[in-house]
Amino acid sequence: MTDPFPIYSILAGVLFFAGLAGVFLLRHFGRKIIALNITGGAVFLLLVTYAQRSEDGVIDPVPHAMVITGLVVAVSASALALALTHRVYQETGQIEFPEDHE
């Protein structure tokens, strides 16, 4: 089996910057949350890719545990973000950042 490291690290880079671009460029709050999760997934991908790449062939379990922890924390943060977004929408009627008029 050949080393999957280069393919998935390139994927992690692509996903990270795609998600980051989405966070800044997307106007709808809910879509920003999705983009943020894609960015988080890219970071997890990089952690796990490093974990399976070691000299003695043993797979490092510590990044796996960190990623599992990170997944749960990301879901908590996303749930909180969704609740906040919904409250902002209820109070102000705004669901998107307004377009810049320059």
Add this chain to the structure above:
Amino acid sequence: MNAGMILDVLLAGFIAWLAFKSLTVPDFFRAIIFFIAFGLGMALAWARLVAPDVAIAEAAIGAGLLGVLLIKSSHALPEKASPKVSLSRRWLIGFILFGALGGGIHFSSLVLNAPAAEGLGALATKHLESSGVEHPVTAVLLNYRAYDTWLEIAVLMLALWVILAIRGPSAPAESTPVTKPGIQFRTALSRGLVPIIILVSGYLLWAGKFAPGGAFQAGVVLAAGMILASLGGILPPTRWDGRLGLILGLAGFMAFLLVAIFTSLTRFTMLNYPPTQAGSWILFLEVVGTLSIAFLLFAFYLYVVAPPSSGQTRTDDSATQSSPP
């Protein structure tokens, strides 16, 4: 170029395509569906990278639970169609593509030159016999880095508390809704699947000792079962944000706290289990942790957005909302 590499290239391309679609497709609901598919694609990537624990967790939490939360919120976060949608979408796609390709290439050139390092794998396996479990990832989660797991449960609790605190005036003060009669398929599905889900959750909890699994995976599967039971109307009407919720939500954190206090007093190091009994202590923490995690994630689903007020109409989702007072 062998079969594995071809599979990896195809999978990576598929995952990237799903991510792009979820960022750029016009309808928010469609974006959520693409995001769920992206999560499942990532689960396949974890499987290719020999990370089965992460694969189970991603499929259950990242794709499953987060997808359910997003879908439940989608009707509460409507997207206004912008008049200049075509021009700005082209810019958006262009920026995302440019950012992704350019950034990815630059980033990868840094990363690909990183040398292979030793890692902590050897250290983790060296102490595995005295850790109380036989699976390295479970040992890391519940023994070597049990403090992180403890605080992770605290994060879940904190998020739920804030969600409950910022609920608006239209939030349901009563118990979870009971499905109106007539939604046969949903009820039949719940009746059939929920017992199996409970069994699978229990097995994942037990299997964590020697195989991929453990408290988080079991907790998330159990939360999925509770959500399905709630949708199918087979849960009795209960007040989940009262005393019952307080007990269930706090139980995991308190279990860790009790163990930490006990070990600090008797062994002078926090969360340092006695090596011969470590397995039992870990099992206790995992069982209580699973119940807490399951309840906390289920409560996310219940309280993340308020159901629409009686003024709005929903044609297909009316059965899951509480009846207007």
